[in-house]
Amino acid sequence: MKWTSILAIYALFWVMCAFVFLPFGIKTHDEAGIEKVPGQADSAPANFRPGRVALRATILAAVLCALFVANYINGWIGTDDINLFPEPPEMAGQPGGRA
DSSP states (O other): OOHHHHHHHHHHHHHHHHHHHTTTTOOBHHHHTOOOOTTOOTTOBSSOOHHHHHHHHHHHHHHHHHHHHHHHHHOSSOTTTTOOSOOOOOOTTSTTSOO
16 A cells, blocks of 8 residues: 555544544533623534644544554455345346346
């Protein structure tokens, strides 16, 4: 696998992890006991920390990317292992089936 492919896969994992981590640890102004600014949405976060989200996403994306690359190299789980639909039964002799 080329390093550019690994970088692209890491970037995809990072974005996915960042969106997963966004809602965790966030409190609204009501939950934090802080006064709201007039016109502010009730759901606006009071303690949003993008650096913490980025750090968590970076760590989890690195682990997931390493597992993905290790699986690609070693072939632990392949497409045959995750096939949810078994082979259909033979349809010989039926209309539309193979003769």
